[in-house]
Structures are given as structure tokens and as C-alpha cells.
Amino acid sequence: MIEDIRALARELLEKGAVECVIGYEVGPTGRVRPAFVYEPGEVERLIFDGRCDQNLVTYLTRRNKPRKKGEEVPTTAVVVKPCDARSLRVLLNEHQVQRDKVYIIGVACPGMQNADGTPELRCTRCDQRVPLLYDALCGEPPEVPTVRDAYEDVQQIEALPLEERLAYWLGELDRCIRCYACRQACPTCFCSVCEAERDDSLWVGIADRIPEKAFFHIIRAFHQAGRCTECNACEAVCPMGIPLSLINRKIAKDVAQMMGGYRAGESDEPTPLVTMLTGEEAIDEIH
Amino acid sequence: MSGDGFEPRIVAFLCNWCSYAGADTAGVSRLELPPNILPVRVMCSGRVSAEMVLKALLSGADGVLVLGCHIGDCHYGSGNHRTVKRIPLLRRLMTYMGIEPDRLRLDWVSGAEAGRFAKITTEFVEAVRALGPLSLPLREEL
Numbered sequence: 001m002i003e004d005i006r007a008l009a010r011e012l013l014e015k016g017a018v019e020c021v022i023g024y025e026v027g028p029t030g031r032v033r034p035a036f037v038y039e040p041g042e043v044e045r046l047i048f049d050g051r052c053d054q055n056l057v058t059y060l061t062r063r064n065k066p067r068k069k070g071e072e073v074p075t076t077a078v079v080v081k082p083c084d085a086r087s088l089r090v091l092l093n094e095h096q097v098q099r100d101k102v103y104i105i106g107v108a109c110p111g112m113q114n115a116d117g118t119p120e121l122r123c124t125r126c127d128q129r130v131p132l133l134y135d136a137l138c139g140e141p142p143e144v145p146t147v148r149d150a151y152e153d154v155q156q157i158e159a160l161p162l163e164e165r166l167a168y169w170l171g172e173l174d175r176c177i178r179c180y181a182c183r184q185a186c187p188t189c190f191c192s193v194c195e196a197e198r199d200d201s202l203w204v205g206i207a208d209r210i211p212e213k214a215f216f217h218i219i220r221a222f223h224q225a226g227r228c229t230e231c232n233a234c235e236a237v238c239p240m241g242i243p244l245s246l247i248n249r250k251i252a253k254d255v256a257q258m259m260g261g262y263r264a265g266e267s268d269e270p271t272p273l274v275t276m277l278t279g280e281e282a283i284d285e286i287h
Numbered sequence: 288m289s290g291d292g293f294e295p296r297i298v299a300f301l302c303n304w305c306s307y308a309g310a311d312t313a314g315v316s317r318l319e320l321p322p323n324i325l326p327v328r329v330m331c332s333g334r335v336s337a338e339m340v341l342k343a344l345l346s347g348a349d350g351v352l353v354l355g356c357h358i359g360d361c362h363y364g365s366g367n368h369r370t371v372k373r374i375p376l377l378r379r380l381m382t383y384m385g386i387e388p389d390r391l392r393l394d395w396v397s398g399a400e401a402g403r404f405a406k407i408t409t410e411f412v413e414a415v416r417a418l419g420p421l422s423l424p425l426r427e428e429l
Contacts, residue, residue, distance in 0.1 A: 158383060166385025170424065195338070203338040210424050211345050218384065222337045225376060247380075254379045259372065273376070276368045277358070 001107065001139035005079060006043045008105060008136055012077050013040040018103050019074040022059055024052040034059070048079065048138075050113035053120065054185075055233040056080065057087040060097045061190040077103035081112075083122075085131030086229035086265025087187040093270045094227075096190055106134025108141040122232045122245070125149040132266065151253045153246060169214065175240040176213040178206070182234035182244055183220060188227045195219065221247040226255045226271030229264045295415040298343040299324045299352040299408070301396075302332045304362040306354035308398030318405040321412040324352070331355070332393075333366030337377050340391060345423060350390040350415035352408070357395040367395075389414050390421060 009021040023046040025035035032051040036059075037043055056078050063076050080088060085106065091097045108130055111123035127148055130141045157165060180196070183189045196204040196216045204219065205212045221228075221244070228248045235245045255262055259272040269275070301307040307328050313320060325348075329335060332355025340351045353374055355367045374393040382388045392411050396404045 154383075162382075162385050162387065164385075165383065166423075169384045203342060214384075215341055215345065218341060218380065219338055222377065222380065247383075250383050251376065251380060254376055258375065273369065273372050276365045277371065 002046070002048055004138040005048055005105060005107070006046050008138065009037060009043040009046060009077065010040045012103060013037070013043070017075065018077040020063075021046070021077040021079075021105075022056045023079040023105075024048060024054070024056075046079075048107055050110055052079075052081075053112040053232075053236060055084050055087055055187050055231045057084045057091065057187040058185060058233065060088070060102060061091060061187070064097055064101065073098060073101050075101050075103065077105055079105045079107060080131055080134065081107055081109040082128035082131045083109075083126065083229055083231045084187075085133055087231055089133060089265040089268075090188055090227050090229065090271075091190075093268060104131070104134045104136075106131035106137045108137065108139035110139075110142055120232075122230060151249060154250045154253055157246060157250075170210060172242050173214045173217050174210050175242055176217065177240060178208055178213065178216070179239060181237040181239065185233040185237040186220075186224070187231070187233065188224055188229075189220065217242075217244065217247065221251055224248060225251045226259070226262060226273050227264050228252055293416065293420060295323050295349040295412055295420075296347060297321075297323050297325065297350045297352055297408075297412060297415060298348040299326050299354060300329050300332065300335045300339065301326050302355040302362075302367075303328055303330050305356035305360060305398050306332070306396040306404070309354075309396040309400050309404045312398060313401035313404045316401045318401055319409075320405055321408055323412045324408050331361065331363055331366035332370040333361075333363070333368075335370060335374070337373065340374075340377060344386070344390070344421060349418070349421045350392070350411060352411050353391070353393045354396045354404075354407070355393075357397055360397060386421070386423075387418050389418060 005023065009023065012018045013021060021037040023035050023037065024032050025045040025047060027033040034054055034056055035045050037045060057080060060076060060078060064073055066073055092099055112120040114120055160168065183194060204215050230245065230249055230252060232245050235243065238244060255272065262272050264271065301310055310326060332353055335353050343351050353370065355370055356362065358367055358371065361367045370393065374391065378388045378391050381391060394407050396407065
């Protein structure tokens with residue numbers, strides 16, 4: 001599979017079909033990190049294995065503008081796993097990325113692994129091994145497990161009494177240091193001026209206290225409603241180990257339940273939160 | 288007045304075209320309305336974002352009421368279609384985070400429904416009164 005990716009990257013760069021290939025490489029400390037390859041001679045840097053868990057689609061929105069005034073938007077090739085492909089579909093639906101400016105190198109995903117070799121939790125819940133959209137597919141599709149996500153982790157929190165839930169979340173969110181790594185790593189968090197960093201603090205104050213921190217995380221999660229593909233990039237980069245995916249997954253679960261089984265990135269429809277009602281009049285919480 | 292003296296503070300987001308007019312009609316008709324409601328006029332219930340609701344709760348409100356035009360009557364065509372999806376989703380998220388869902392209510396009041404406005408506000412104030420004050424850390428300072 002690595003050879004396929006390298007050969008494809010070399011061909012694309014030599015032809016001039018793309019300006020840059022975004023993939024994975026091993027950094028100087030031995031950890032896998034994103035790689036930006038501009039020269040055909042450098043494609044040997046690229047790797048792909050169970051450690052490549054970053055979502056590279058994040059970088060596409062930043063590349064979706066001309067280098068200089070009057071120039072065209074550069075074309076980029078990007079290595080995407082099935083979860084990343086769903087993020088990319090969300091960005092395409094929202095016109096944040098131009099389809100003809102991105103070459104999608106899909107990889108048949110073996111599932112990502114933790115440092116100790118055990119499968120990542122999110123990969124044990126995933127039933128996609130081949131990306132939903134790609135220009136070229138590398139690797140042989142592994143056997144598809146038939147498990148569908150049951151949201152057991154979310155249900156555990158839901159089963160707690162109300163006061164314990166509040167205490168749990170205040171405790172978890174109090175660890176936040178407002179470094180915004182979650183926001184930066186998130187492919188669907190692409191506002192050029194973040195509401196949480198406005199000079200006038202219109203909604204979210206910049207203080208490092210519980211209400212502001214909780215406000216920031218709730219709002220950030222809510223803005224991803226129907227758009228979060230549960231790629232787990234936010235939680236993976238959190239230096240304080242806050243279980244952010246529990247908030248995102250709760251919203252994803254409710255969106256699917258209330259809005260006709262909608263799952264982000266699996267169709268050409270944008271998030272149901274910005275569209276008109278289409279037969280979901282049965283949203284039951286209205287009195 | 289309740290025995291312990293707790294009077295809930297309710298922030299009500301009223302849409303300019305239906306619910307604010309409905310509140311006005313209720314006032315002109317001299318209906319009895321609870322004094323706990325702090326009305327905020329918005330151009331459309333679709334304008335009421337999750338930020339607004341959370342900010343109200345964190346700034347000292349014990350409950351938030353969102354009132355808009357009935358589905359199909361929106362002045363802008365489909366503004367309330369977004370509200371009807373957003374607010375129930377936020378209600379569920381609030382509950383997940385440990386705040387009672389009954390502190391947030393979405394309903395529809397047209398410009399002529401003065402009685403309905405009085406009924407909904409009274410009901411909601413009583414529901415929040417039963418829940419007691421919302422206690423969140425540092426909320427008054429935000």
C-alpha cells in the first residue's frame with residue numbers, strides 16, 4: 001500500500017497535476033506526523049500504517065485560497081481514510097473545498113492503533129473500511145466488520161443522575177487550558193475569526209474559568225452538530241485528556257435519532273440544522 | 288408568591304412578527320401575565336442561537352423561553368424550521384450536561400394568540416419555580 005501511495009504521489013507531482021501531496025511521515029522523534037510533499041524526489045518520506053490517525057482534511061480549507069492575488073487556487077492531493085473522507089464530504093457540501101482542486105488518495109483502512117498496538121476505540125465502532133469518495137484507491141479493502149455504533153459510552157453518561165452528570169462535566173471541562181488545539185485539529189471548525197477569540201468577547205469570554213471553558217466546549221460541539229464525523233481529532237490532540245468525543249457523539253446520536261437517521265458526511269445533503277423540515281415534524285420535544 | 292420567596296427569572300426570546308405581537312396583544316387585552324418574564328425581541332426565532340440560550344442561563348436566568356411563529360407562518364419562510372431542530376437538540380445536550388431540560392422551552396405563539404401567550408408563560412414560570420433556582424458555579428460573574 002505504501003508503494004502504491006508513493007508511486008501515485010510521484011506521478012501526480014511529476015505531471016504537475018497537483019502542487020502538493022499531503023500524507024503521513026515519520027518525524028525525528030519516531031512519531032507519525034503530517035507530511036507536505038512538494039517535490040517528486042521526496043515521495044519516499046510518505047508512509048501509511050496503523051499510526052496515521054491524524055485527519056489531513058483539516059489542511060484543505062486553509063489551502064483553498066490563491067497564493068497571490070490573481071493566481072488560481074492550488075491543487076492538492078490528500079491521503080484520506082474512510083473517516084477523513086466523511087469530513088471531506090462535509091466540507092464539499094459546504095463549499096469550503098473545491099472538488100476539482102483536490103485529488104483524493106483514498107486508502108483502504110486497516111483501522112488505527114494505539115501506541116501499545118491495541119485498536120483505537122473509535123476504529124472498533126467503525127463499519128467503513130473503504131472511503132466513500134476517492135479518485136484513486138490504495139490498498140486492498142480488509143474485511144468489513146458488521147458492527148454498527150451503539151453509542152454505549154454516551155449511554156453510560158446518560159444513565160447517571162442529573163447532578164452527577166453536571167459534576168462530571170464541570171470536572172472534565174475544568175481541566176481545559178483554552179489552548180484551542182481541538183479547534184485547530186477539527187476539519188469542520190474553519191471560521192477565520194473564532195467566536196471564542198473575538199476581541200469583544202461577544203459570547204464567550206476569554207477567561208480561563210469554568211463558565212467560559214464549559215461555554216466554549218458546548219458551543220464548539222454544537223457548531224459541529226450534523227457535521228462532526230467522529231474522527232476524534234479533537235480528543236486525540238487534547239493535552240489535558242478531556243473526553244470531547246463524548247459531547248460530539250452525543251450530538252451525533254441525537255441528530256441521527258431526531259432527524260431521519262442523518263449521519264454527517266454520508267450524503268450530499270448539508271447538516272439538517274441548516275435545512276428546512278422534511279417530514280421530521282415529529283420532533284417530539286415540542287410541547 | 289411561593290413560600291420560600293423564590294421568584295424565577297425567565298428570559299423569553301420573542302420573534303418580532305408573531306410572538307412579540309402576541310405578547311403585546313396579551314398586554315393590551317389586560318390578561319394576567321407573570322412578572323418573571325424578561326422579553327428579548329429578536330427578528331426571528333431562527334436567530335436564537337445556542338449561544339444566546341447558554342449566555343442567558345449562565346448570566347442568571349433560571350429558564351429560557353423561545354417563542355416563534357407557527358410552522359408555515361414564518362415571516363421569512365423557514366426561519367422557524369431551523370429553530371424547531373436546534374432547540375430540541377440543545378435541550379437534549381443541556382440534559383446530557385446536567386441541566387434540567389424543562390428550563391428551556393420552545394413554543395409557537397401567533398400575533399392574535401394573547402391567551403396562548405399568557406397560558407404558556409404562566410405554565411413555564413410555574414414549571415421553573417418547581418425546579419428551583421439554577422445553580423451553576425460562577426454564573427453570576429459571567
